[in-house]
Amino acid sequence: MRPGITSRARRTLGEDVGIRRAGARDAKRLTRLVRTSRAYEGPYAPMVAGYRVGHDYVETHRVFVAVGETTARLLGFYSLILDPPELDLMFVADDVQGAGIGRLLMGHLSNEAHEAGVTEVRVVSHPPAEGFYLSVGARRTGTVRAAPPAVMWDRPELVLPVV
Template sequence: MLIRAARADEAEILSELAIRSKAYWGYDETFMATCRHELVVPASEVENLRTAVAEHDGHILGFATLEGEPPEGALGMLFVDPRAIGEGIGRRLFEHVTSTARGLGFARLTIDADPNAEPFYLAMGATRIASTPSDSIPGRMLPLLVITVAERRAGGEDPHSRD
């Protein structure tokens, strides 16, 4: 399996994968229609979102985005094709994003997790710090998680700066 930067012309494929992946948890059609806009990856944003894809034999099996600017950002999206869930693709994408974040000078990443995905993120080392309201479903609260990807030096210095 190869993890590489996504291309803008793959945005529709990524959006469809995100929708299939979200539906994997058994959400009904009304729920999926309500949150569909959150699952769309605009072609114009693929690069800005630092989108990475997991690919095998020319097939995209999952993708993730690293959003924001150092020192604090977000794991914006992480979706795996339902046919490939359980094969370690989510773990590889998560490790890729955290490694990339560390290399770019991020110290922490937040994750607005689907409640069904929270156990995965906790197993990957994230910690639940709060709940956050869903952007799509009024009254629905989502786990807000954080993962430290690099320790900050005393005095707030960037651990990646060179003297």
């Protein structure tokens, strides 16, 4: 996996992208990104309809945000839980998907996990996102069965080796 945004993406975005640790002040923007994600339209909408990324969540977990360096615009984020190692949340703003933000975040996640002594990270994927995780080096290990009423569909379970 080659982290970083492409020069084409940099031209599209019009700025460089940085990653920083999220703070409590980011919670509302993170919640908005989750709730407005087109990936959760249609049958997936109920899962994020009332979802909230709270101040306590941001302060308790390793949450990192990708932001435009000149605009400070929130472009995406992820949350890494270390015990046991799992990617808990990952979202990229709809209008910048395909620009390399997800790959940049996954590269950062891999570095964070490596520095924490983690050798692999579990990913329970939103079904339409499985191809992305496979493209960044994850491998499928199974299926997490639906758990109504919270999750009404089966989800791919993957593991991302940390190098």
